[in-house]
Amino acid sequence: MTAAVLAVDQGTSGTKALVICPERGVIGAGFAPVRPRHLPGGRVEADPGELYGSVLDAGRQALAAAGEPVAAMGLANQGETVLAWDPATGRPLTDALVWQDRRAEPLCAGLAPHDEELRQLTGLPVDPYFAAPKMAWIRRHLTTEGVVTTSDAWLVHRLTGAFATDAATAGRTQLLDLERVTWSPRALDLYGLSDERLPDVVDAAHVVGTTRAFGPEIPLTGLVVDQQAALLAQHLTGPGGAKCTYGTGAFLLAHTGGTPRRGDSGLVACVAWRLGGRTGYCLDGQVYTAASAVRWLTDLGVIQGAADLDRVGGAVPDAGGVTFVPALSGLAAPWWRGDVRGALTGLGLDSGPGHLVRALCEGLAAQVVELADAAAADLGSPLTHLRVDGGLTRSALLMQTQADLLQRPVEVSALPDATALGAGVLARLGAEPGLTLAEALPEWRPSAVYEPRITAEEAQERLGVFRDAVAAVLERGARP
Incomplete structure (x- = not known):
């Protein structure tokens, strides 16, 4: 398929949208902003209509440009x-309860005795970050009507009428048997x-349905959660390296192969993607x-x-x-302390x-270093390199x-929109079942490689202060 x-x-x-051609690369792009509301009590909400509207707006912009x-x-x-x-x-x-929303903390506190059982079963600790606590909170406090799902299932239904989510997104709920x-x-x-x-839990590359939301009928053939999409686009399809996406938060993922790796480092084990009925897994840490x-x-x-x-x-x-400990929404992995606040110390005139x-x-x-060290501990060997993407990678500083601080090379993706690129790879795989993953992946190359400029001793000293x-x-x- 060309x-x-x-x-x-x-x-x-x-919402970012790209039209991607296998031979010519990105030939059209669009963007539509979303404005989540940050409310007292750690509540973060978004208007579902704005989420869906942003998908339509960005998609139509990209198609028009192409x-x-x-x-x-x-x-x-x-x-x-x-x-x-x-x-x-x-x-x-x-409204949509955004992933940063902390209102389900009391509910999670009540489930603390089952934390280890749920961690072994689903790979995830009990924390309001994940979907299940928010889903349960909605049922207890807002409504018992309809269905309660992650936002992708609603978007998919609006686009195609189907009722589906991919295995990686389902794995972010704490309701999936890992x-x-x-x-x-x-x-x-x-x-x-x-x-x-x-x-329904489906493969990441799968004909889910068709949509006319953008005009002509288009099959929806790729579904994936954002960070796993970026992992795929960064060509990290097996153990060794890791990727970190610097977006609203920072998210480090390391592929672990065909079996989940449950360690005691504080990272979560989750589905990377399921393709052709075969599941790949990864370790995941969040800032x-x-x-x-x-x-x-x-x-x-x-x-x-x-x-x-x-x-x-x-x-x-x-x-x-x-x-600066920028825990402005609490500390995620490996500490899992959403209740703490940030700190700025050492100030002078x-x-x-x-x-x-x-x-x-x-x-x-420093927080990303903590995640990388935790991943290395769980994998049993140091990470060889870190591939990065997202808007903040434009900052050389x-x-x-x-x-x-990492004391490893940091390889910056030549294309910052790795998540959209990963979704494009899965769309191609779903539309052309005979295509291999290697054939569908675009060539990966860094736009810059940053090498450490300080000694390991100085890095450890600075990390110690943090x-x-x-x-x-x-x-x-x-x-x-």
């Missing part, structure tokens, strides 16, 4: 964002969701605030936006003794915007800081 495909990445702060028909469509989604909706009409019954890749009756029972009608922390600095007036990181941070040689920017870059990079700051944050969060 025809182009439409790849749509429905993300937290916007000016030619496409053979298929792939859709990547946010993963843990959920809503209730009417399956007869497709009408939303609630070994059998089917819905778990035990997990459903623990969350009080046994009577729910759940979507809740990356670009969202940059936006926080922007809202304070310290910088004018992410493009300012290098200019402002480059005006000073170092962080000037300032340490001589501290300026550049020091704050450098401290933020170090705080983000952040990427150099990452290489310095770890002490995290320990203090955790201690404060533990106090009654």
Whole structure:
């Protein structure tokens, strides 16, 4: 198949769409913003209509820019964002609870005695980050009508009428049996969701249905959760390296092969993708605030936006003794302490915007190092390299800081839209079953490679300062 495909990445702060031709690469692109609402009590909501509208807007922009028909469509989604909706009409019954939403913390506290059982069964710890606690919260506090699912199932239904989710997205709910890749009756029972009608769990490359939402009829043949799409696009289809996507949060994934690897490092084991009925697995670690922390600095007036990181941070040689733990939405893996708050320490009268920017870059990079070290511990060998994508990879300061603290090369994807590219690969595979994964993957090359410029001793010293700051944050969060 030489025809182009439409790849749509429905993300937290916007939807990106690409029209991708196997021979010519990206021939059309579109973007539509999404504006989640950050409310008191750790609540983060989005208007479902805005999510769907952004898919249509971005897709139509990309198709118009390409000016030619496409053979298929792939859709990547946010993963843990959920809503209730009417399956007869497709009408939303609630707002979408975004993956960052923490309102289900009391519900999770009640399930703490079952944490280890659920971790072994589903690969995931009990935490409001995942979909099941939000689904259960909706059922207890908002509505018992309709169905309650991750946002992808609703989008798929609106586009095609089908009721489906892919195995990787299902794995983000804490309702999927990780070994059998089917819905778990035990997990459903623990969350009080046994009577729910759940979507069919399908392969990532699969003819789900067809849509006329963009005009001509287009088969929907690729479904995947966002971070796994980026893992695929980065050519990380087996153990060895890892990828990190710097978006609203930062997400490190390392492929573990055909079996889940449950370690004690604090990372989660989850489905990478299921293709042709065969499941691949990965380790997954999260930093809740990356670009969202940059936006926080922007809202304070310290910088004018992410493009300012290098200019402002480059005006000073170092962080000037300032340490930033950017836990503005809590700490995710490997700590799993969503209750803690961020910390900015070491401030003096001589501290300026550049020091704050450098401290933020170090705080983000140090958290990614913690994830990489945890992945290496679970895999039993150090990661050989880190491939990165996402908007913040445009910051040379952040990427150099990452290489310095990681003490490994950091390879920046030549195309920042890795999630959409991964969705495009799956769309091609689903539309042309005879195609192999190797044939469907576009050539991978880095736009830049950052090598460490400091010694391992200096890296450990800087990481030690950050770890002490995290320990203090955790201690404060533990106090009654």
